[in-house]
């Protein structure tokens with residue numbers, strides 16, 4: 001096993017909710033990231049998945065301190081990131097670059113590709129030697145499969161796939177070690193998605209990059225991730241080797257996510273487990289007590305409301321799961337029950353909302 005490039009320990013990012021016009025009173029918090037610990041090894045791809053709003057982007061931004069974490073430790077290549085200040089922090093930022101869903105959407109449409117790429121170099125004082133800059137831009141564009149002629153073009157002249165290549169070039173031009181790719185292919189057609197995913201893989205091989213790839217869709221991270229972390233409401237509920245997670249999902253939430261991915265074989269498709277999640281993601285400003293997933297979990301027990309499960313190692317495979325009953329669920333000793341969607345409200349006085357029971361199961365089948 002290679003060394004860890006990134007180590008995150010018990011990271012929390014809480015956003016205060018303010019009220020009042022005259023006095024800035026904090027009336028609560030959004031627990032966007034609420035105790036995440038993970039390691040990313042040098043040269044690997046860590047895929048982070050979970051529903052929209054579960055805190056993935058905040059975790060990525062917290063790692064770069066684009067949002068300031070509330071507590072926890074971040075170590076990058078042995079450096080304590082949270083203690084960096086001023087110039088040290090600026091120099092550190094160059095080592096981690098982000099790729100966004102549509103990296104050109106937020107940029108000035110009158111800015112040419114050349115000026116977009118040079119902008120990052122300028123921020124780090126790397127723009128003075130004109131000939132060296134030109135070489136650097138050309139070789140970076142070449143590595144993402146674009147000709148040097150795009151330098152004089154403008155964002156609107158490109159297709160979605162080309163724009164994402166420019167976004168990747170913009171990150172690469174600074175020579176980073178880690179790339180945090182936040183939903184890098186979510187805005188692209190499926191046929192183009194594969195090209196961009198393959199490009200990321202090729203660049204990793206040739207440049208020895210480490211990736212944190214964030215996606216709301218398991219299908220996107222499946223083929224490129226060495227390790228996959230599944231996030232739910234601010235914390236990791238499961239983490240495993242990519243293949244292992246698909247072969248043996250342990251957490252009820254992971255099982256539900258996987259059961260939503262269609263399988264091309266109609267025989268298998270007809271017989272497999274299907275778990276439709278009841279209700280919506282609860283608000284991260286008022287997360288349920290105990291296990292955060294309990295309001296939607298078809299196996300939840302009384303203990304789940306009282307005790308928050310820790311992410312623990314399941315067996316010697318290294319797979320980690322945050323569920324009190326992972327063993328019993330896996331063996332079939334604990335059976336699914338019907339879940340009624342329960343809305344968690346910030347004020348305890350209001351009655352719980354009861355939605356339709358939405359769990360579909362195939363009791364004739366053995367537990368996977």
Ligand SMILES: Nc1ncnc2c1ncn2[C@@H]1O[C@H](COP(=O)(O)OP(=O)(O)O)[C@@H](O)[C@H]1O
Nearest residue numbers: 015030032051052053054055056057058059284
């Ligand atoms: N700057 C912010 N201030 C307040 N709340 C925020 C801020 N950024 C994100 N959030 C909230 O934190 C939660 C997690 O958001 P986010 O990390 O964007 O989720 P994801 O990327 O998984 O969709 C959401 O409820 C979101 O509204």
Ligand code: SF4
Nearest residue numbers: 291294297304323324
């Ligand atoms: S701890 Fe309880 S509620 Fe949470 S996933 Fe496990 S069984 Fe479900």
Ligand SMILES: [Mg+2]
Nearest residue numbers: 056057058182
């Ligand atoms: Mg996001």
